[in-house]
Amino acid sequence: MDRSIRTFSKNSDLIQKRRKFIKQKSLELFMEKGYSETTIREIAAACHMSVGTLYHYIGSKEDILLLMSNDAKAFLKEFAASFIDVSDYSTVTDKLRAALKKYIESIDEIQNTIVFWYQAGKHLYVTGLFENIFSVEEFSVQIIEEILTEGCQGGEFRVNNINLAANNIILLCDQWAFRRWYLRKRYILEEFIENQTELILNSLCWKQENVLAKADLGS
Amino acid sequence: MDRSIRTFSKNSDLIQKRRKFIKQKSLELFMEKGYSETTIREIAAACHMSVGTLYHYIGSKEDILLLMSNDAKAFLKEFAASFIDVSDYSTVTDKLRAALKKYIESIDEIQNTIVFWYQAGKHLYVTGLFENIFSVEEFSVQIIEEILTEGCQGGEFRVNNINLAANNIILLCDQWAFRRWYLRKRYILEEFIENQTELILNSLCWKQENVLAKADLGS
Amino acid sequence: MDRSIRTFSKNSDLIQKRRKFIKQKSLELFMEKGYSETTIREIAAACHMSVGTLYHYIGSKEDILLLMSNDAKAFLKEFAASFIDVSDYSTVTDKLRAALKKYIESIDEIQNTIVFWYQAGKHLYVTGLFENIFSVEEFSVQIIEEILTEGCQGGEFRVNNINLAANNIILLCDQWAFRRWYLRKRYILEEFIENQTELILNSLCWKQENVLAKADLGS
Amino acid sequence: MDRSIRTFSKNSDLIQKRRKFIKQKSLELFMEKGYSETTIREIAAACHMSVGTLYHYIGSKEDILLLMSNDAKAFLKEFAASFIDVSDYSTVTDKLRAALKKYIESIDEIQNTIVFWYQAGKHLYVTGLFENIFSVEEFSVQIIEEILTEGCQGGEFRVNNINLAANNIILLCDQWAFRRWYLRKRYILEEFIENQTELILNSLCWKQENVLAKADLGS
DNA sequence: CATGAATGAGGTTTCATTCAT
């Protein structure tokens, strides 16, 4: 996939290593200053490389975006796949609880990438790139929709508008990345997961008591 | 307020008119292409002006951001103030319902500006500007917090974490602006307001039935 | 002479009056900021005129230089002419004394103009203008040369190099205009005239005593 | 010193070499056309460089002035320092003679720089730069004042106003730079030094004969 | 006569990219 980016280097391992480094340092700079406001010279300096060397591993400045998008896509796809084995739970509530924990933790790991694409993504048009990012978003919503549907069918949840609710849930988790300027002042990761999960679950249930009662009966 | 931006024009009305136009056309371009990717010549062309004429009404490209932020600030402040007279409702539920309707409708009106600041804001550092934008955000959260607190005290709502819940509510409304690529495919404004309000209220209440019963008693 | 500058005005008196005002205000600005660094807008503002009105009295920014040079030329010519009637003195020393007084006083009157042409003149090439300025300079040197020659022939002065001495004398007087940043801290006009005249005369004479003795005999 | 000017080059020697060249070519253009009237493109062309390359060695057009002033300051300070060892002369007259020769020869070397600052200096305001240029001027005047004072105390010179005389002497030398349009038509450097020195010495002495007599006695 | 909004050529500066070493 990265192979489509022009390189002068023949050593594939070195390419991988250097590109990963360039990607990482560029992301830091892009987050801080924005893509257009960051110069190639700054990127090279942050990578402890000369400009010439940098251009041995990338074909153009835009290629760095492509690297980043490849990264994001790979990560999110892997993540999405991992949803599927969240199946050995006695209640859908527990299933959702586990899914949210996993999702938010994933968000926490790649928050820089997420924020970057939320903020800058639209304008930095790299062919077929942005669509993929958002198709992953849509996929996440679908996963949640399925869980909600399952919960409603089993009587654990009661939701008027499953699509909107699923969309809301993904958004409420995603904000851990893009509203951190607000949230980090008030919560650490674990607190956010716990509190947010409770609020979300509460919004889906008949009455918390009922659900608990039902869960007891079910087990 | 705009007066701090350099101008060569002496006609105050004309300045206002032209600046409003420049602001609007620039916003369209910035939304489509991004701030840094939009050139002064493009802005001038979009405004059917020469570059020189453009510079009679602004002092620099950055000043356009300042105009936008002034706009956003003014709008949001006016909106925030209007929250206060949402007081003649028999139940807090109705009060919140009205507030959400008003808030989302406002969002709908200035969505371009909001999206722009969500996306571009951080990098486009104009002194003291970004802080103000987000202080308005925080203010909105506070308004919701107050309503939730009132509702909890009166027994209408039950919320574990009022701050987080309030933050979530604002976010769930804001998305009408910045997640429109997803939402517009599925809902029109009225649908969104109605559905989202129900989901939010549902997440705050004991049981919907209880609330309705209570409301009946109160009237 | 001014008539060669384009104007839209038909009222000759008004033209003269306005042009004089423009000239004066422009000179002040040019002295402070330099010709190129002064904008037409600034000149118009200093003249309490609109830009359009300003252009009714001048054809271009360069015309202001032409006005100034016309002024300088007229003034210097008039001054030069006045040298001629400095003839009814018993000694050449007295003649030179009177000439220097007159010259420095004239310099004092139009020092802004002089300084401007010394500093800015060369680059601001207005056809045939700069040459005239300096031909006046050369004329002044010639006048002094004649006085010195007369003084030497009569035995009052003794000068090795009359041309260089005359040139020096003019320079020593001119500095009252262009070295004022140094001289004004130490001397007022009268002091400068008196002290400088004595130094110059002293440099030209055998011994001061001899000259005085000779003068006594001659009378 | 030059290090405070922004550069993209990392090769210090090259920077020095290129800046010296830029300085020299710019000075020629500035002398001919004036600072504001000379464009960056013209400077680049005169340096056989692209505009981009030029900007690798300077941070802005104004920096060229800074380079020039650094140059002028360095040169004049070195020169001023060299005055001090003008001490092994039997008469103060010889001392002054040597000092004037040295001073005028120095002026001759950096005449372009001197003329440029005399003409353009005031408007081209680079912080703390102009003051330094003229403080060196004042320093030169002081050196001459000291020599004159010594000469008067020893009876070799007789001067009514030592400060003004010293100021005059510096000016009479400086003109070799800024009145060359007049002087070069009539004198070569050696002639100017010789003739001017005699005129100056003559202006300071009782009678030339007396001085010579005195010198004979003193030896 | 007076005004000042409009113009656009041309100025300074930046920066992604190349290529000789």
Next chain:
DNA sequence: TATGAATGAAACCTCATTCAT
């Protein structure tokens, strides 16, 4: 492979001048 000096297109901005009102 690594370097960084060189390039020049294109960005932002200025300002003398015009002309409709």
